[in-house]
Amino acid sequence: MNTVLRSPFLPLLVPIAIIATWWFASAGSTSVFFPSLQDILIAFQETWLFAHFWSDIVPSVVRLIAGYIIACLAGIAVGLLLGRVRSLDAAFQPSVQFARAIPAVALIPVAILLFGIGDVAKIVLIAFCCFFPVLLNTIDGVRNVESGLEDVSRSFRLTRWQRAVSVQLPSAMPQIFAGMQTSLGFAFILGIVTEMTGSANGIGFITLEAQQSFTIDTMWSGMLLLGILGSLLNALFVLIEHRSLRWHYQSKAGH
Amino acid sequence: MLTVKNLNKVYSTGVEAIRDVSFDVRENEIVCLVGPSGAGKTTLLRCLSGLLDRSGGLVALDGQAVTEPPLRMAAVFQDYSRSLMPWYTVERNVALPLKNKFPSPADRRDRVNAALSAVGLDGFGSSYPWQLSGGMQQRVAIARAIAYEPEVLVMDEPFASVDAQTRADLEDLVLSVQAKTGTSVLLVTHDIDEAVYLADRVVILSSRPSRVLDIVDVDLPRPRDQIETKSLPRFAEYRSHVLRLVRGLGEAQDFSAATLIHNEEKTRSV
Amino acid sequence: MTTTATAREGGRTQPVKSKNKEHPGSSRRADNRQRSIRRVLIPTGTTLTLLVLWEVLTRSGVLPAEVSQPTTIFAWLWGQVGEPFLWQSIGHTLQHAAVGLVIGSAIGIVLGLALGEILILRRLLQGTLEFLRPVPVIVYLPLLILLFGAVAKTAITLVAVAVVWPMLYQTMYGVRAVDPQLIDASRMFGLTARQRMKSITLPTIAPFLATGLRIAMSLALVVSVAIELIAGVPGLGWTLTQYQTAGNYPAVYGVIMIAGALSLILNQLLVRGERRMLHWHVSYRGITK
Structure with a gap:
């Protein structure tokens, strides 16, 4: 029993079963809504590899990453400031809380009004929405530095900058990463939504257009691609996180 | 070189932590502060290392009042995992x-x-x-x-979170480092054996609010040794003198061996 | 020891007046005053300044005409108080969020309990779940529009799917946080399975569920608005696009403010309820996202 439980193949069982069931159950399907997996894969290959690769996949990913990185950098910088300067934090607390409460997608019409439907509008929107989780987690993180470390950095007369870079930010990093992971999810959603609401290219655009024009194979292939992409991005993030926070995980495991 | 004069600390909550504490640490000297647990020893140390504002009195390093952590002072804190x-x-x-x-x-x-x-x-x-x-x-x-x-090394219960054997090793490490560098050391501890073993002078503090009960000059030969020094009759005398003071002036002086050991275990285990 | 210090002696100092020699009571009062300035005056002052700045910048034409003035937006909002249309939109959105939240939470909690308790199930499904979790529900939207059309059912289904995840994971963490020693002890004392559930498992899971619910609530609102906006399901999202295409700028900002306020109010309600029900608990547990 135990050896079965520990087998590394166990977690693979369900995905294989799902795919196999899907494949055989849908084989030769005549349903308009549920084409056979084989047809979906053919559409996938035809659409994404590599007909729309440069024209749609790459712009989607570039916009997403650009907005995301801007948000992370800005969120960490502003978060450090608000987290360590109390009067600033008090001053902007209501504005920040309200801005964060707005459902991000509700801003899409405004972004379209102000920036049109170009790349800039999308990047600004992604950046705006991803900003808040990083910001709030950074504020929280840099404020809760171990008091012992605060004593050390004061008694050894570390400068403000040294404290920020060597003590406060590293110590807040686990929490900042938690915020960044939430933001990555936001970035992905916003990326797709902006493409679905007003766009000339992108994976979301192609997928929704396929639905509207009843090319159902393509729609399915788009959903498949988005699913894979979302999971891959998240997996990549977790990998980077575990590498960067090796000290965090290992020091926790040791005690 | 480190002077503490009439130091007072009253927290904004109204709790009085330190009352009129005065002592000094001379050059090339190890001074240990002992006192019962919760006596405000850490507060005292934070006040005189410039980490905490004092309510009154003076702390001076080489004649200069300490208002922020001085460049010529270094600190070792109690909990290594947090420092x-x-x-x-x-x-x-x-x-x-x-x-x-x-x-x-x-x-x-x-x-x-x-x-x-x-x-x-x-x-x-x-x-x-x-x-x-x-x-x-x-x-x-x-x-x-x-x-x-540093010219002064302050240590706040530096060996409180390690096991007994390691503790002895680290005590000897402090002694050898101090002998080599000539740094003055101010060490806070609740372990009376440790205080007597390490110190040139022991400052005995009362329970909260901290007052200085006595300052004992420890005249034991150097270099010190965990076994030899601790088996000297003088060591035992210093030890019981300090212990008596730490246990409180008001208490009966006729404590038996059993309560002595019990008390020691209590202070150790904190 | 450095040579510079050799000639110095302790005690060769003049007494220096401490700058903090204040009566403790008066400093406490000063602290309180400072605190109230920090808590009330600075935040309201800054917020008002920002609003005035916004007003001035839009009036003077520094900001483009597409940015409405705060006074115009508030005037528009005030004018809508008696109109049923906006209230209906709010009602639709709340309905999508609430129904989806209930369905999704129920599914999430049941799945979470099962996965937390049954090891083999966890081993079997964890990989698949880890793969599916980061897939945002927006991905399923085209299919649902195809199947159901732009109706409430589409929005509710997607809200439910989105909500399942935080509830599932929080429940699972909660179940696994139950102290096995406590379970052993309670069995020794002959507690029945039902008593164990009531006195040990539920209290342990409750804070995790509360956290999950807060995450799920804001998620439900975002997903509702998003689906309404993209698919044209009646609700705040759809209202927003209508005002946008009609070029009614103050209305666009007004609706956004309503959405923000809604989310703040709901969150506050949850926090209040949580505090009341979990007052015995030291702090919130679980993930801090």
Whole structure:
């Protein structure tokens, strides 16, 4: 029993079963809504590899990453400031809380009004929405530095900058990463939504257009691609996180 | 060189932590502060290392009033797991505070290596603190303090979180480092044996609010040795004198061996 | 020891007046005053300044005409108080969020309990779940529009799917946080399975569920608005696009403010309820996202 439980193949069982069931159950399907997996894969290959690769996949990913990185950098910088300067934090607390409460997608019409439907509008929107989780987690993180470390950095007369870079930010990093992971999810959603609401290219655009024009194979292939992409991005993030926070995980495991 | 005069500390909550404490630490001297647990020893140390504002009185290092942590003072804190940066290697932990004191990187590197080898941690520079045992981590904290080349080294219950054997090793490490560098050391502890074993003078504090009950000159030969020094009759005399004071003036003086041991265990286990 | 210090002696100092020699009571009062300035005056002052700045910048034409003035937006909002249309939109959105939240939470909690308790199930499904979790529900939207059309059912289904995840994971963490020693002890004392559930498992899971619910609530609102906006399901999202295409700028900002306020109010309600029900608990547990 135990050896079965520990087998590394166990977690693979369900995905294989799902795919196999899907494949055989849908084989030769005549349903308009549920084409056979084989047809979906053919559409996938035809659409994404590599007909729309440069024209749609790459712009989607570039916009997403650009907005995301801007948000992370800005969120960490502003978060450090608000987290360590109390009067600033008090001053902007209501504005920040309200801005964060707005459902991000509700801003899409405004972004379209102000920036049109170009790349800039999308990047600004992604950046705006991803900003808040990083910001709030950074504020929280840099404020809760171990008091012992605060004593050390004061008694050894570390400068403000040294404290920020060597003590406060590293110590807040686990929490900042938690915020960044939430933001990555936001970035992905916003990326797709902006493409679905007003766009000339992108994976979301192609997928929704396929639905509207009843090319159902393509729609399915788009959903498949988005699913894979979302999971891959998240997996990549977790990998980077575990590498960067090796000290965090290992020091926790040791005690 | 470190002077404490009529030091007072009253917290904004109204709690009086320290009342009129005066003593000084001379050059090349080890002074131990002992007192019952919760006596405000840590508060006192934070006040005189400039980490905490005092309510009254004076703390001066070489005649200059201490209002912020002085450049010529280094500190070792009680809990090594909360005073070392887990995201930096041992080397970087030791090197971090040196940047503002020693401008040349090569010089800094030498100082880091010298300090690490002085505490017996050669070859552990690129390890992370959490890969080391508790005793070794506290050695890193000591290395960081001595690399800073302080004139006064303040230590807040530095061996409270390690096991008995390691504790003895670290006590001897402090003695040998102090003998080599000539740094003045001010060490806070609740362990009376440790205080007598290490100190040139022991300052005995009362329970809260802290007052100085007595200052005892410990005239035991140096270098000291865990077995020989501790088996000297003089050692036992100092020890019971200090213990009597720590247990409180108001208490009956006829304490039996049983309560003595019990009390000692109590202070140890805290 | 450095040579510079050799000639110095302790005690050779003049007494220096401490700058903090204040009566403790008066400093406490000063602290309180400072605190109230920090808590009330600075935040309201800054917020008002920002609003005035916004007003001035839009009036003077520094900001483009597409940015409405705060006074115009508030005037528009005030004018809508008696109109049923906006209230209906709010009602639709709340309905999508609430129904989806209930369905999704129920599914999430049941799945979470099962996965937390049954090891083999966890081993079997964890990989698949880890793969599916980061897939945002927006991905399923085209299919649902195809199947159901732009109706409430589409929005509710997607809200439910989105909500399942935080509830599932929080429940699972909660179940696994139950102290096995406590379970052993309670069995020794002969507690029945039902008593164990009531006195040990539920209290342990409750804070995790509360956290999950807060995450799920804001998620439900975002997903509702998003689906309404993209698919044209009646609700705040759809209202927003209508005002946008009609070029009614103050209305666009007004609706956004309503959405923000809604989310703040709901969150506050949850926090209040949580505090009341979990007052015995030291702090919130679980993930801090």
